[in-house]
Amino acid sequence: MMQGAQFLGFGRSGQSNVTFPSINPRTNQPTGFTFYKATESECRCAVELAKSAFEDMWHISDRQRAAFLRAVAAELEACADALMQAIMAETALPPFRIMSERMRTQFQLTSFADLLEKGGWQEERTDAAQPQRQPVPKPALYKRLVPIGPVLVFGAANFPLAYSVAGVDSAAAWAAGCPVIVKAHPAHPRTSELTAEAIVKAAKDTQMPEGIFSMLFDNGFGTARCLVQHPYIKAGGFTGSLAGGMALYRLAQERADPIPFFAEMSSLNPVLLLPEALQNRGEAIAVQLTQSITNNMGQFCTKPGLLLMPECEAAQNFLHHLSQGIAQTAAETMLNEGIATNYNHRRMRAMEQAGVEILAVSDRKAHMEDQNIGIPTLLKISGKQFLDNPIFADEIFGPCSIAVVCKNESEMWQCLSHPEGQLTCSIFGEEQELAARHNRLFAMTEKAGRLIFNGVPMGVEVSAAMQHGGPFPATTDVRFGSVGTDAMRRFLRPIAFQNCPEALLPRRDKGRIEHEKKSAFK
């Protein structure tokens, strides 16, 4: 009955008389599901539920939260077929990718559950009292991380599961002990609804407080504005475009009390290609890069959008193979109409710049009748053109990459230092080539959050040793990342307890006994 309504805690609400449909990007036709735009009063209700749940969560143990995270993962698995159908209809992503992404999403949830059960995330520090110290007694100190408060999460268009309703931002916030309010991405509302149903079932089954999760639908900006600026919201997470991320970030900074707002936004992911590697294995590298540029129509924040190489015969040969690969990749439907329009606009704009050589444009269309097609494209410019024209440093989100053939290696390094911050920077080189460029490592670290040696940036490993983040505009805060369990840090804050009676200290499951032994607290 309440299909399409907001999720306010464990209930549903459809106050508005304004709705919007779920759309199939292959056809631009409705998928058959309609959604209510959230009203301001529904937004306020979600935030009030979250505030109330935040206090309740203070009394919930790590093990209980871990059980909830595992239950969400299990519920996603249980509705895998329905999710598959919804995602295919709403995003045009292929089945293998959807299955992999669901498994990744479950893995993310259970990774946080593992960490909660293992302990250590609190980063406890204790310092014993010295009552006799001169000139003043030393107090007993105990410091640990605690949750920051209700967290606002924006679903991402390009990861309908892994960076959306039950994605890494939500999982990290729940693991930290924060209630989550999700603003569902309007391009996959039915997928979001199915995920939300799974979360609500998991939350009820594991006795979580009701406001641990709410979700609001909106295809405009009103809900985002209302939520970002609500005083009860204490942090935000976003993955998407630079324009969208910065609009939200600015709203967060305009608050009377600015809050941390972590947006992951835009990256060219430069790939550096050294001559000997191109000479020895240019064709193999071309195969890897073809796949990395065009996989799922290049709709990844880590798509390599800039290939930097010094002018040489091996480079020409490499570009020949890469051009063949790109030209032969079928053009397919992109995630949604907005992304396809944007891609085509940015791609055309780059192609029209003076001096651009069009190396490859795919002429194969996977399905003749499909809408919102993204055409795999490879462009070539000189180092000088790249340095002179800032348009080439704008991200083109989709299956397009720009090869920058530099007059020499020195110009190549100059080109690397030219654009702003990146998520990744890759380098292909033979062992001795890399060793000889040891002093260039600094320039690469200044530019990106992850350096990849002889590999492509795509395929972000979910691991505590992964960093997915980078200097602005890759993200709004270079000190944090959004992949792996360290993503939790964004939603935690330290607090010190001075001379606190043991009975009053916040509940810690793991390490409690050990702590009690060591502790100097009365």
Place this chain on the structure above:
Amino acid sequence: MMQGAQFLGFGRSGQSNVTFPSINPRTNQPTGFTFYKATESECRCAVELAKSAFEDMWHISDRQRAAFLRAVAAELEACADALMQAIMAETALPPFRIMSERMRTQFQLTSFADLLEKGGWQEERTDAAQPQRQPVPKPALYKRLVPIGPVLVFGAANFPLAYSVAGVDSAAAWAAGCPVIVKAHPAHPRTSELTAEAIVKAAKDTQMPEGIFSMLFDNGFGTARCLVQHPYIKAGGFTGSLAGGMALYRLAQERADPIPFFAEMSSLNPVLLLPEALQNRGEAIAVQLTQSITNNMGQFCTKPGLLLMPECEAAQNFLHHLSQGIAQTAAETMLNEGIATNYNHRRMRAMEQAGVEILAVSDRKAHMEDQNIGIPTLLKISGKQFLDNPIFADEIFGPCSIAVVCKNESEMWQCLSHPEGQLTCSIFGEEQELAARHNRLFAMTEKAGRLIFNGVPMGVEVSAAMQHGGPFPATTDVRFGSVGTDAMRRFLRPIAFQNCPEALLPRRDKGRIEHEKKSAFK
């Protein structure tokens, strides 16, 4: 010859023809030292030196940086007498406080040196490669923290050493591997100059790159604006007023690339007083609080400015003793004319509000001829007045506190939740009183970064288990603190190396051998 000139790396520069004098706040007369206002070109020069030094510092080991930090501490000790003289003249602080603060500053520097020698601050995480994994091989990952880039530090008026030129912000940034540019506080320029000379000597003696430190003088806002918005500056640290901190924070957010700007600004430091504790030891608590409110004329971010208690006979008795203590404390010169003016304005404004009862105003002046006097003051209002009038929630920086006598304990807790974020929240209560209020701990944690049980907030222990920070407006980022070695985190960022040849990884002194054993890297 160059007395009063900017410190640009190891050199001095006095380009401007505009100068300002160092002033003695006791007399409002010049101390005899004059300082050049930094020019824009001097600011740019400092930033360019820092950028160049940042790359050099990449090749400097932890042990070398530790040696530099120890050398700075030793140089401060070596010029202790000159510093004492300068600080007494420029701030009117008493000798014992100055000596303690110098020792604390040295301790901070050597604490970071200890940490660098011990290792672990990099938070290394490794994940071994699994080349055979299906469907895709798993790469080798190594993540660690690296320095964020050149850091801008603003000297604080109330800590001429511990939060100024060689204070905790500078020490934390150097420990992280960041060059530091200090904007000297115009209220103690001679003190800053002596400290800077000590730093330059230490940097030269330990072979640090020249741009590791620069310092600029200005009694206006131009230098701050130029530095905060310079693209080479990657983070900032400030301790001071809400107005000053927010002006700088907003400048940092207005940049094309917003940077983390950590400002520690304003706090009422509420103290909760429970009836039995007041009954059993009200007089002793009054003695502690008198000292905490008036020590060094209450010019601490942790001065208790708000005393919350339920109406009872014990509270009346406690306030009687506290009033006596405050009235008998001598009125002395404050740090500078601006702080004294501001204190008197805010104190008068609070006193003039309807219904305020003036419990104590000191009538003793330490030295009859002294200027810029701060008069110790205790005011009393009801819980309702506090809740109704937002003026009482504004910090009064100086020796004034407001006792809020609530009609009952429930109103007391309501008053606690009323003002914004705080650095600290203290509670005095007997063991069973505290235990019975276990469920109030959450409300205290929501409000502050440090909870103190049966103690006053003053006397911030320098320890890894200390948290000095709190929700806005106590600071601009609740996720970080500015006391203890964790203060380094503000100036570090994570970076992941994927399949990186061992020879190229950044230098790590400690744990390197252990890491090599475990590592999966070729």
